[in-house]
Amino acid sequence: MACTQLLLLLTCLWLSGSHAFTHRRFGGKPEVLVMVQDRWFTQRLDHFDGADTRVWQQRYFMNDSFTQSGGPVFLMIGGEGAANPAWMTQGTWMMYAEKMGALCLLLEHRFYGKSHPTKDMSVENLRYLSSQQALADLAHFQTVMTEKLGLGNRKWIVFGGSYPGCLAAWYRIKYPHLAHAAVASSAPVKAVLNFSEYLEVVQDSLSRNHSGCPETIKIAFDTLLELLDYKENYIKITKDFYLCELLVISSEMDRAFLLDTISEYIMDIVQYNNDNREFEGVKGGNKTIQVVCDIMSNESIGSPYDRYAEVIRSILKAREEKCIEASYHQFLQDMSDIRWEGSASSGGRQWMYQTCTEFGYFQSSDSISQPFSGFPLSYHVQQCTDVYGKGFTLPVVNGAVEQTNENYGGLNVQSSRIIFPNGLIDPWHALGIKMNLSSDLIAFPMQDAAHCADMYPSRPEEPPALPAVRGKIFEYLKEWLQL
Incomplete structure (x- = not known):
């Protein structure tokens, strides 16, 4: 696997991790000005060893410009690259956030971007890099931020594309008391x-x-x-x-x-x-x-x-x-x-x-x-x-x-309120969910669409399947949030 291919799976959230002022117009409404800045969360190094009290600083971003009282919390999951603050003002989830009055958070994955849990990336230290630790990071982050921001009983929806799409589905599976629903775009949930x-x-x-x-x-x-x-x-x-x-x-x-x-x-x-x-x-x-x-x-x-x-x-x-x-x-x-x-x-x-x-x-x-x-x-x-x-x-x-498939179930997903969009041009759809598993485990196979295509901003040149799927995802989220 060459260096370039290492980033073929990779998350739809990588590239620049710098913060910036960003202007973005939504739905014909007045322009929204958002300051996207690095924020830091004190995270545990090892969630599975109670005697290990070591902590580190994990980067996250926040956009509260659409937040309404009682609205949901949207959590975008970072993946195998630096979390990109461009997602805090653009992308399909921002359209949903505006319509639903959601608070938006993006948590960078441990060991990527600026989120460095250890002094280096030796094999000894990389043992703290795993999907299970990343899911526990999300759980601890959600628990602490709910208390810190006074979010009470607001429902959390997790989003992710590619490997983070897997994490979104797995977070809903492993932490159903925390994640109310998940949108797992282009998620290769079966390890091979x-x-x-x-x-x-x-x-x-x-x-x-x-x-x-x-x-x-x-x-x-x-x-x-x-x-x-x-x-x-x-x-x-x-x-x-x-x-x-x-x-x-x-x-x-x-x-x-x-x-x-x-x-x-x-x-x-x-x-x-x-x-x-x-x-x-x-x-x-x-x-x-x-x-x-x-x-x-x-x-x-x-x-x-x-x-x-x-x-x-x-x-x-x-x-x-x-x-x-x-x-x-x-x-x-x-x-x-x-x-x-x-x-x-x-x-x-x-x-x-x-x-x-x-x-x-x-x-x-x-x-x-x-x-x-x-x-x-x-x-x-x-x-x-x-x-x-x-x-x-x-x-x-x-x-x-x-062991990964034993832990998460592979294609045998046992959960509820998860959406699996997959572009059929994208080779990764071969490892994803391509048909409905139940009335609330929903698959959206998208003809002519590419990797994570449903997550990106819409444009006239895109495949016809994308606008319809985005609309259906929105309707399911509204139903599950009882909006």
């Missing part, structure tokens, strides 16, 4: 060791409007594999794909890392196809499946390999990236840096630790029903060993994944 289905959905999504697109990509990738067999081609590959350093292949891990890295650019386009993340500061949103497949079908550019290289170059330009870091040696060096100011401290080292100790989610090329090859499950698990130590073997990682 080998998530080979991810690339199967990528292939299906690529072929929706361009039936030949996956096959052309496969031809291009096969050509790259052939070129890698001869060292004299390394200069050409370095130039074609704008690698930051001259390609060096001295092991199977080096080879797999390059292939994984090159494939991730297409995977990322599919996962976030035609989304609306610009308000978060995301660049390159104009690169879509349509654009990628148009290039791949353009024979005037050259061979499928040439077209694939052109796709990568166009994505780099749109994102304002100068080159691709494709050195496994550099990757290990970055990921092994335990300092908070290290190059992987924005989330790479932390999230990979969670995949190795809880979720798996390894997006391997093991399936034959997809266009890529060369990065099998063994490659992903080997990274766990290379970064965190010899104890992270396949049986250990697989056992951790099984």
Whole structure:
């Protein structure tokens, strides 16, 4: 799993964590001026050891501009990156908050952003990084803030997208006395060791409007594999794909890392196809499946390999990236840096630790029903060993994944008042809830929609399913809050 792929699952709430004045107009009403500033909460380090009295400062944000007496409390759950204050004034949940008179809070996930529970990210300290500790953080935060802010019996609704979507569902399951309801967007609630289905959905999504697109990509990738067999081609590959350093292949891990890295650019386009993340500061949103497949079908550019290289170059330009870091040696060096100011401290080292100790989610090329090859499950698990130590073997990682499903139930959700929106373009929907489980465990599969798409601000270009789903979510929340 390369650095970029470590953030493929990742929360819909990451990027800049700085505070700022933000103007936002809602529903034609006068402009709302909100000061989004860092706030700090004294959190317990270990919720499961009563003798451990150590505490640390966890960052959160608050927007009380819509709060009405007796209104609900909306809690957005942070995930595997810095919590983005842009969400405190934008996004679908803000539309709900205005209409429902909600107080809005966003709690940053431990070990991400500015929320540093320990002096560094050594393996010894990372043992305090887990979804169970994060859920306990939410519970303690809610309990203390209810008393501190005098919120009384107000009902709390939790929101999250991607991994935080899982946390939203699991918080409702594990703490039903605290969370009244949850909206778990694009939540892969089933942990899997080998998530080979991810690339199967990528292939299906690529072929929706361009039936030949996956096959052309496969031809291009096969050509790259052939070129890698001869060292004299390394200069050409370095130039074609704008690698930051001259390609060096001295092991199977080096080879797999390059292939994984090159494939991730297409995977990322599919996962976030035609989304609306610009308000978060995301660049390159104009690169879509349509654009990628148009290039791949353009024979005037050259061979499928040439077209694939052109796709990568166009994505780099749109994102304002100068080159691709494709050195496994550099990757290990970055990921092994335990300092908070290290190059992987924005989330790479932390999230990979969670995949190795809880979720798996390894997006391997093991399936034959997809266009890529060369990065099998063994490659992903080997990274766990290379970064965190010899104890992270396949049986250990697989056992951790099984334990996660035993703890939370996987797809066998036993609860109430949870909504599961999932975009069907998004590969992560393969691990999510795609059909209603009961009258109040509601699934919203959204045709042509991407990862967390229901959470973003609306726009005319978005898939037709999104406005309807947003409206239905609002109606369910109103019913459950008895508004």
